[in-house]
Each structure stands twice: as structure tokens, then as C-alpha cells.
Amino acid sequence: MTVLERISEYLVMGGLFNPELANHTAVRDLIIASRNHINELNAEIEKLKDLLNKGNESLMKENENLRWRCAILESYSTLIKEDLDLREKK
Numbered sequence: 001m002t003v004l005e006r007i008s009e010y011l012v013m014g015g016l017f018n019p020e021l022a023n024h025t026a027v028r029d030l031i032i033a034s035r036n037h038i039n040e041l042n043a044e045i046e047k048l049k050d051l052l053n054k055g056n057e058s059l060m061k062e063n064e065n066l067r068w069r070c071a072i073l074e075s076y077s078t079l080i081k082e083d084l085d086l087r088e089k090k
Contacts, residue, residue: 003030003033006033007030007034010022010027
């Protein structure tokens with residue numbers, strides 16, 4: 001049974017209205033299981049954030065590489081144009 005199913009069962013069985021009648025050991029175990037599940041989810045979220053950050057870093061590096069390539073091509077294009085202009089003048 002999942003943690004959410006256990007919480008729902010606890011609430012349906014009277015835990016919502018009569019918590020003093022609850023089995024305190026079971027409630028303690030449920031709280032511990034909930035905490036563990038939350039920690040697992042947080043760890044998974046952190047892993048996903050790391051993957052996204054690595055992806056963003058990779059994209060940023062690729063973007064920087066493309067900027068350099070564009071700058072080089074623009075410079076080269078300018079040199080070719082200047083060379084053609086000089087040839088036309090001769």
C-alpha cells in the first residue's frame with residue numbers, strides 16, 4: 001500500500017475526526033514512511049534539477065561556440081567582400 005493510500009485509509013477510518021482513538025504506533029510508522037517518501041521525492045527532484053542545469057550549461061557552451069563561429073564567419077565574409085571590392089577597382 002502506498003503512503004498516500006495509508007494516509008487516506010487513516011483519515012477514512014476515523015483519524016480525521018477521532019485521532020485520540022488512533023493506533024499511535026501505526027500513526028508513527030505512517031509519519032516515518034511519509035517522511036521517507038518525501039525525502040525520496042526531494043532527492044529525485046534534485047537529480048532532475050542537476051540534469052536540467054547540466055543541460056543548460058551544455059546549451060550555454062554550445063551557444064557560446066555558435067557565437068564565436070558566427071563572429072569568425074562574419075569576419076571572413078567581410079574580408080572576402082573587401083577583397084572582391086579591391087579586385088573590382090583594379
